Structure formats: C-alpha cells, structure tokens
Amino acid sequence: MHSDDDANSDASSACSERSYSSRNGSIPTYMRQTEDVAEVLNRCASSNWSERKEGLLGLQNLLKNQRTLSRVELKRLCEIFTRMFADPHGKVFSMFLETLVDFIQVHKDDLQDWLFVLLTQLLKKMGADLLGSVQAKVQKALDVTRESFPNDLQFNILMRFTHLLFKWWNLVSFYHEIVLLENTDPDEREDGAKAIFV
Structure with missing residues (x-):
C-alpha cells in the first residue's frame, strides 16, 4: 500500500523531470525515442515527397541502431509501406526499397502477418518497367524476404x-x-x- 508521501514523491519527481527537461531544453532519452519514432512515421506518411524522404532517412537510422518498434508502430509502418509500394516519386521509392531491406532484417519475426502484401508487391514490381538500379533494389528486397521467412x-x-x-x-x-x-x-x-x- 502506498502512503500519501510516496504518491506525492512520485508526482514531485515527475514534475521535476518535466521542469528539468524544459529548463535544459532536452527531453529524457526514453521519451525522445518514442517521439522520434512518431515523428519519423509522420514524415513517412506525409504527402510531401521530401518529408517522406526525410522520414525514410530517420527510419534507416533507427533501424541501423537496432531500435525495435512497438506493435502499434509496426502496424502503422506496415500500412505506410504498403502505400509506398506505389509511391510516384522515384527518389522516395528508391530509398523506400533500401529502408525496406533494413526493416525486414530487424523485424522479420514480427512481419509474418504482412508477408502476403510484402511478397506480392515485390513480385509485381519485378514485372514492372523500372530503371536498372531500382530493379536491382527490388531484387535485393525480394532476396532478403526469401531468406528471412519460412x-x-x-x-x-x-x-x-x-x-x-x-x-x-x-x-x-x-x-x-x-x-x-x-x-x-x-x-x-x-x-x-x-x-x-x-
């Protein structure tokens, strides 16, 4: 059972943490990582191609640092990535394919529900008329997919x-x-x- 002093102490430390972060202009690391992921996902979902590109760069950094995503973040990212298979901007689509490889490698154990979309979209892209460099990235993503799932x-x-x-x-x-x-x-x-x- 908690006493009133314990509850006040918890509230006091939470307030002091908030006031500390506002005084110093920084946010505690655990909160910043969550906000970073939310910001990255918002950028990836943007209607502006340069923001989508920035979001993909941020996502690459998160994945390269082995930052695993929560179930809710994964679901949202899979929805965003499903739309990105049809991204009209060549630079964004090319970067998406690079990011997709990192995403599969880090989260392959969590993506079996999304595998139908992933595999069929990659196969459709293999049959599309794409630049050679983009076709090579599609092939790499397909190879990583084949190696990563049963x-x-x-x-x-x-x-x-x-x-x-x-x-x-x-x-x-x-x-x-x-x-x-x-x-x-x-x-x-x-x-x-x-x-x-x-």
Whole structure:
C-alpha cells in the first residue's frame, strides 16, 4: 500500500523531470525515442515527397541502431509501406526499397502477418518497367524476404497469389467475351453464349 508521501514523491519527481527537461531544453532519452519514432512515421506518411524522404532517412537510422518498434508502430509502418509500394516519386521509392531491406532484417519475426502484401508487391514490381538500379533494389528486397521467412509460408502465399491472379484473369476473359457478344449479330450471339457457358 502506498502512503500519501510516496504518491506525492512520485508526482514531485515527475514534475521535476518535466521542469528539468524544459529548463535544459532536452527531453529524457526514453521519451525522445518514442517521439522520434512518431515523428519519423509522420514524415513517412506525409504527402510531401521530401518529408517522406526525410522520414525514410530517420527510419534507416533507427533501424541501423537496432531500435525495435512497438506493435502499434509496426502496424502503422506496415500500412505506410504498403502505400509506398506505389509511391510516384522515384527518389522516395528508391530509398523506400533500401529502408525496406533494413526493416525486414530487424523485424522479420514480427512481419509474418504482412508477408502476403510484402511478397506480392515485390513480385509485381519485378514485372514492372523500372530503371536498372531500382530493379536491382527490388531484387535485393525480394532476396532478403526469401531468406528471412519460412519457405512453407512463402509457398502458401505464392499459391494464394497465383490463384487470385488466375481468378482475376478468368473474370477479365469472361467480361471480354460478354463485350464481344454485345458487338456481334443476334444470330451469332446465341452460338457465342453457348461457347462461354459450356
């Protein structure tokens, strides 16, 4: 059981810590690290490309210093990174790929829920028309991903991805056939409809 003196002492030390930090212009290290991560994530999520780039630089520094992120920070960063796979600015996208490698290496044990997004987005980028230097960074991120996660989990994701692509392709083909049927003579439509639904 705490006495009133203990409670007052705790409150007093908290106040003195705040007043000390405001007098000296510094924030205690444990608080500064949390604020740094929040600031870095806010910059990464910015609509301004130069702020996103600064955020990625800050994140690289945090990761290189082996600063692990909390579960909430990880969730937010995964959401930001999912959007960054489609970043329109070349410099930001290139730096994102470099940061992604560090992120995977530090947090691979915490990213299995995000692996589907990570792996499929990297595979899509491998098939995109990119500069050679950017393509090499995508390949490196893909290599690190392959090395960092269990093979059976990757295989299951690849099968799911392939299945989704197949379903999508069949749907596109089906709609294409319907459009073709609309542009044919009525007599030919009946034969075409039979061909689609057989």
